[in-house]
Amino acid sequence: xTSPEPSPDAKTDAPGSPSAPARIAADLVITHCTALVxxxxxxxxxxxxxxxxxxxxxxxxxxxxPVDLPAAERIxxxxxxxxxxxxxxxxxxxMVTLRGIAEDLPVEQWFNDVVxxxxxxxxxRDVELGARLAxxxxxxxxxxxxxxxxxxxxxxxxxTAESGLRANLGQAFFSSQGAEGRERSLDFALRHxxxxxGRITTSLAPHAPxxxxxxxxxxxxxSAQEHGLPVHLHAAENRDQSDTSLARHGRTPIEVLAGAGLxxxxxxxxxxxxxxxxxxxxxxxxxxxxxxxxxxxxxLRFAWPTTTPVQALRELGIPVGLATDGAASNNSxxxxxxxxxxALTQKFTGADPRRLTSRQxxxxxxxxxARAVGLGERIGSLAPGRAADIILVDLTGPHTQPxxxxxxxxxxxxxxxxxxxxxxxGRILMRDRELLTLDVPSVVQExxxxxxxxxxxxxxRRIQDYDT
Amino acid sequence: xTSPEPSPDAKTDAPGSPSAPARIAADLVITHCTALVxxxxxxxxxxxxxxxxxxxxxxxxxxxxPVDLPAAERIxxxxxxxxxxxxxxxxxxxMVTLRGIAEDLPVEQWFNDVVxxxxxxxxxRDVELGARLAxxxxxxxxxxxxxxxxxxxxxxxxxTAESGLRANLGQAFFSSQGAEGRERSLDFALRHxxxxxGRITTSLAPHAPxxxxxxxxxxxxxSAQEHGLPVHLHAAENRDQSDTSLARHGRTPIEVLAGAGLxxxxxxxxxxxxxxxxxxxxxxxxxxxxxxxxxxxxxLRFAWPTTTPVQALRELGIPVGLATDGAASNNSxxxxxxxxxxALTQKFTGADPRRLTSRQxxxxxxxxxARAVGLGERIGSLAPGRAADIILVDLTGPHTQPxxxxxxxxxxxxxxxxxxxxxxxGRILMRDRELLTLDVPSVVQExxxxxxxxxxxxxxRRIQDYDT
Numbered sequence: 001x002t003s004p005e006p007s008p009d010a011k012t013d014a015p016g017s018p019s020a021p022a023r024i025a026a027d028l029v030i031t032h033c034t035a036l037v038x039x040x041x042x043x044x045x046x047x048x049x050x051x052x053x054x055x056x057x058x059x060x061x062x063x064x065x066p067v068d069l070p071a072a073e074r075i076x077x078x079x080x081x082x083x084x085x086x087x088x089x090x091x092x093x094x095m096v097t098l099r100g101i102a103e104d105l106p107v108e109q110w111f112n113d114v115v116x117x118x119x120x121x122x123x124x125r126d127v128e129l130g131a132r133l134a135x136x137x138x139x140x141x142x143x144x145x146x147x148x149x150x151x152x153x154x155x156x157x158x159x160t161a162e163s164g165l166r167a168n169l170g171q172a173f174f175s176s177q178g179a180e181g182r183e184r185s186l187d188f189a190l191r192h193x194x195x196x197x198g199r200i201t202t203s204l205a206p207h208a209p210x211x212x213x214x215x216x217x218x219x220x221x222x223s224a225q226e227h228g229l230p231v232h233l234h235a236a237e238n239r240d241q242s243d244t245s246l247a248r249h250g251r252t253p254i255e256v257l258a259g260a261g262l263x264x265x266x267x268x269x270x271x272x273x274x275x276x277x278x279x280x281x282x283x284x285x286x287x288x289x290x291x292x293x294x295x296x297x298x299x300l301r302f303a304w305p306t307t308t309p310v311q312a313l314r315e316l317g318i319p320v321g322l323a324t325d326g327a328a329s330n331n332s333x334x335x336x337x338x339x340x341x342x343a344l345t346q347k348f349t350g351a352d353p354r355r356l357t358s359r360q361x362x363x364x365x366x367x368x369x370a371r372a373v374g375l376g377e378r379i380g381s382l383a384p385g386r387a388a389d390i391i392l393v394d395l396t397g398p399h400t401q402p403x404x405x406x407x408x409x410x411x412x413x414x415x416x417x418x419x420x421x422x423x424x425x426g427r428i429l430m431r432d433r434e435l436l437t438l439d440v441p442s443v444v445q446e447x448x449x450x451x452x453x454x455x456x457x458x459x460x461r462r463i464q465d466y467d468t
Numbered sequence: 469x470t471s472p473e474p475s476p477d478a479k480t481d482a483p484g485s486p487s488a489p490a491r492i493a494a495d496l497v498i499t500h501c502t503a504l505v506x507x508x509x510x511x512x513x514x515x516x517x518x519x520x521x522x523x524x525x526x527x528x529x530x531x532x533x534p535v536d537l538p539a540a541e542r543i544x545x546x547x548x549x550x551x552x553x554x555x556x557x558x559x560x561x562x563m564v565t566l567r568g569i570a571e572d573l574p575v576e577q578w579f580n581d582v583v584x585x586x587x588x589x590x591x592x593r594d595v596e597l598g599a600r601l602a603x604x605x606x607x608x609x610x611x612x613x614x615x616x617x618x619x620x621x622x623x624x625x626x627x628t629a630e631s632g633l634r635a636n637l638g639q640a641f642f643s644s645q646g647a648e649g650r651e652r653s654l655d656f657a658l659r660h661x662x663x664x665x666g667r668i669t670t671s672l673a674p675h676a677p678x679x680x681x682x683x684x685x686x687x688x689x690x691s692a693q694e695h696g697l698p699v700h701l702h703a704a705e706n707r708d709q710s711d712t713s714l715a716r717h718g719r720t721p722i723e724v725l726a727g728a729g730l731x732x733x734x735x736x737x738x739x740x741x742x743x744x745x746x747x748x749x750x751x752x753x754x755x756x757x758x759x760x761x762x763x764x765x766x767x768l769r770f771a772w773p774t775t776t777p778v779q780a781l782r783e784l785g786i787p788v789g790l791a792t793d794g795a796a797s798n799n800s801x802x803x804x805x806x807x808x809x810x811a812l813t814q815k816f817t818g819a820d821p822r823r824l825t826s827r828q829x830x831x832x833x834x835x836x837x838a839r840a841v842g843l844g845e846r847i848g849s850l851a852p853g854r855a856a857d858i859i860l861v862d863l864t865g866p867h868t869q870p871x872x873x874x875x876x877x878x879x880x881x882x883x884x885x886x887x888x889x890x891x892x893x894g895r896i897l898m899r900d901r902e903l904l905t906l907d908v909p910s911v912v913q914e915x916x917x918x919x920x921x922x923x924x925x926x927x928x929r930r931i932q933d934y935d936t
Contacts, residue, residue: 096866096869097870098872099869099870099872099877099881100871100872100873100876100877100880100881101872101873103825103826103873103876103880104815104821104822104823104825104826105821105822106821106822107821133866133869134866136866137865137866137867140865140866140867141867297812299816300812300813300815300816301812301815301821302815302821303815303816303818303819303820303821303823304816305819327881331876331880331881332867332880332881333867334867334883344765344768344769345768347572347768347769347770347771348767348768348771348772350771351771351773352771353572353573353574353575353769353770353771354572354573354574355572355771357571357572358571358572396908396909397605397608397908398564398601398602398604398605398608398908398912399605399608399609399800399801399802399884401564401567401601401908401912401915402565402567402912402915402916402919403568404566404567404568404569404923405568405569405571408568408571408799409567409568409799412568412571412799412800413567413568413795413799413800415802415883415884415885416867416883417883417885417886418885440864440865440866440869441864444866444869444870447869447870448870451870455872
């Protein structure tokens, strides 16, 4: 283990010494857990009987055995695994409001007949309630950071701040909104970046190459360079989109991004199941930090013929983060399920049961997801100096025993409901399954009161057409 | 609704009348739930503010609104769905002991290098502890009945009786055991059938056509006919097995079963992902009650090229029940996950997002699973006269709100951990997540003590070879 122990000062200073506490007391000490760590080659390992010391929002030390250190708060995490909080690398949090409303449909009907007509009714208050419910679900499922791409993002930013979660937020736009859409996305990104004590970062958020034209994509790339902002968009979501792009423009969606200069920015591509063989050298030449977010449940649900080409992307050194997309297509914001399904679908579509081992899945869930959302140096590992975004996962349930291979247990047996405690920047957001920053029943009640107006489609409007 | 109300007698007799309680008091009344019911065409519907009255282990009535009836026990199930307990139609409960021990391997290595060598060490006590842990997991996950196919089944029967669960049990055998294997399977089936107050039924349990020869399969069919016993076996598990069977014997595994007379018995076929086009008319001619159990997680994990052909089987009227297989290949006994994955993989492999709707998935989870284990008249529906095998599922968690389509919520958003209460034959086995018949920590402790001896493979033995 490379983790330093607490400094000798910290270990020898007596608790309660009059001048000491402000200097040496930890904010939080977690004891008796098994800690998931990364070695210097980023291989995943586990430290038994670990103690995690948190001070000023960061991990100060990860050591073994007892630590004689005063602490404002202590958690005895016997029988639990401490691991980096999960990251949901692509979602639309307010869409939890539409969970289950458009089932068993192809994606074009899902968009055109249900989701986009309803979204033309969206009010800020709907977004606020949806974001609040989503944050509750994320915290309960051990997600400490999410990348959100939606509308009314000032509202989502306010809810994020209130919830205590970390997020990368982007105000989505279409070219059909004119220059105003793109400008609002930039304005949002500049106003909110590094707010909420640094927990909120921002991205420019064009919707997709099939809804944002080349000129707007190029202008987005220029804004990103000028302001040092990342870009988060949907691209090559499925094979149909790539085929249509080739037929219409002679270029794949990835080639469109390259032509617009977006591969020279820090770019997060959602889905990428339509990434083609010819796109791989294009991605290899990218000068920006390019990453892909994979949300495999939706690909199965929509019966898309391919999934994110994780192995090919790994060979290019492109991080693939785990995601759920919105709950209107995924039915939950359960990143544990995304992790398991990523492993299972990679094995199945690659016709190779050795593909995507549990340790690789955990690498996607930790460092790769952190990099995908531009926080590769701040989160994703329980290493001293990193943000104290920590979850405690209970392994005492019969469904997680016995443990022969803890990585396999975490990927294939643990369920979101096994997360007992969720911590962001050292602050406890859920303790023993109790949410400390959000009140679910009041949100659900008001959401249901507003629902008839929200889901009314009699007007015949939609915010956009799905026509790739 | 076709469900009769409680009889007028029951409604008008005053509680506490000296002679009345033994005659009229219900054993259990569940109030204020939403109940999943089937109409006369087996379409799934939901009854709001339902009351379920249980007496002598059976559902006496399902009605709406308050019921003024004395009851030994009442459960206020506000915010919860009452539905038939799930059925795990094919598992090997004691294999939870090997959960996670053989990951990321092709099926032949999984069997030959790990599972079958370890199983040559199995002692009754290992089976007992495994079965106990499995029953705890099943009860916690809302499973009220399972079909088990393993060794040392006297022990599994004893644990089943103790746990309070319902099960169909079969003592597995290979032809390599000589006539003794088949005889033990029959002896077990006859001794245990209709024991544990009728909660235990039995099957003959040849392992599979690739490990049991034609003569033993034919003898099994004759025993089944003679004694009125069903048969439970693995067959056409994957496409490789079907191809090999064709190459070696000129017959598919299903044709082998037909030739042995097994399609004229009540037959439960595990997996069937290798069922071929030419098998469909053979299955259509079956004179017995033939059913298939599908455990899709394992098919993804082993990267098998096909999944159970649910739609083709539906067209033949063959029930497809949900299953997990053993936890050594499935990592859990989570039938909720099997239900969701059945829906998702049918959409994906059928290239049609309309395939296997949520209501169809719930039909598989209820009546079809009940039929698959030979209990189509006793369980699978909350109808008066049926066994009171009931689970209460909490919908107040943020991940299950709001509810636009309760069927979709149950199939795609609910998790096993949302089951609050599990009831079999009217007896509460778990109340508010607390297990009432099993003690998990003591089981896990002894299991871990015994583990080194169990998993030792230095002897080089295995109980059987995987060579289809």
